Amino acid sequence: MTTEPLSKPVAVVTGGARGIGLAIAQRFLSQGHRVALLDIDGETLSRTAVMLNDADHVLAIHCDVSKPEQVKAAVADVVATFGRIDALINNAGVAVFKPILETSFEEWRYVMGTNLDGAFLCSQACAPVMCKTGGGSIVNIASISGLRASTLRVAYGTSKAAIIQLTKQQAVELGNVGIRVNAIAPGPVDTEMSKLVHSVAIRSDYYDAIPLNRYGTTDEIASVAGFLCSDAASYVNGQVLAVDGGFDAAGVGLPTLRRSVP
Numbered sequence: 001m002t003t004e005p006l007s008k009p010v011a012v013v014t015g016g017a018r019g020i021g022l023a024i025a026q027r028f029l030s031q032g033h034r035v036a037l038l039d040i041d042g043e044t045l046s047r048t049a050v051m052l053n054d055a056d057h058v059l060a061i062h063c064d065v066s067k068p069e070q071v072k073a074a075v076a077d078v079v080a081t082f083g084r085i086d087a088l089i090n091n092a093g094v095a096v097f098k099p100i101l102e103t104s105f106e107e108w109r110y111v112m113g114t115n116l117d118g119a120f121l122c123s124q125a126c127a128p129v130m131c132k133t134g135g136g137s138i139v140n141i142a143s144i145s146g147l148r149a150s151t152l153r154v155a156y157g158t159s160k161a162a163i164i165q166l167t168k169q170q171a172v173e174l175g176n177v178g179i180r181v182n183a184i185a186p187g188p189v190d191t192e193m194s195k196l197v198h199s200v201a202i203r204s205d206y207y208d209a210i211p212l213n214r215y216g217t218t219d220e221i222a223s224v225a226g227f228l229c230s231d232a233a234s235y236v237n238g239q240v241l242a243v244d245g246g247f248d249a250a251g252v253g254l255p256t257l258r259r260s261v262p
Helices: 019-030 042-052 068-082 105-131 154-177 192-197 200-209 218-228 254-260
Strands: 010-014 034-039 058-062 087-090 136-141 179-186 240-243
Touching: 010 019, 010 068, 010 105, 019 034, 019 042, 019 087, 019 218, 034 042, 034 068, 042 058, 058 068, 068 105, 087 105, 105 136, 105 154, 105 179, 136 154, 136 218, 154 179, 179 218, 200 254, 218 240
Parallel strands: 010 034, 010 087, 034 058, 087 136, 136 179, 179 240
Antiparallel strands: none
16 A cells, blocks of 8 residues: 555546657656556566555556456555546547458557547546545547548557547536546647558658647647646546647648749
């Protein structure tokens, strides 16, 4: 059992071992929260816990968020250790990049299981705990791919669009018990995953389509997550905030415009 006061706020971050999830966890730690990291990658999770080196404030739990019993056990572990939950960041996500007609049903279900089922299950498990201390905040990490179509990501884009609708459904009902629910739709972000799956040509395509002409950083996404869970966002509920450098707002013509600027 931690020696920290039970009144100190607690954030649960899924997919917290690396990338956006880790940046969000570090943001919460810097703001005085205790943080529970849930991740399916046990090896990376262990390394992250060692790196953070803060046993009083960090709880690392190996968990597949697509499995109801594992989620239930993980949340019980958080409550037993920290005594409360104030914020949940549903960040865990996977992707399969294939043409629609080559995407198998097993691959479809794999993506849906983690990205959509995981957010549903973790919210269902954490919300009753939040209610015991007067409410809290849930932030679902969607994607710009849930707002506009992209090639080779039928399962990923559809799962993220569903996350956006889930966010609105949750906000309407859970707002009545003091839990605000919002979504972040990141554009392309410099993470290990993007470096693996975004070719030089794809990165160039993104630069051509983004008014700010660059990828985002994990810290920029973490800052927005921190805001949405803070008192500064106390009247923000059911919203989807695209953190994308203007990608969703842009139509055609950016490369031509850039060439015309002296």
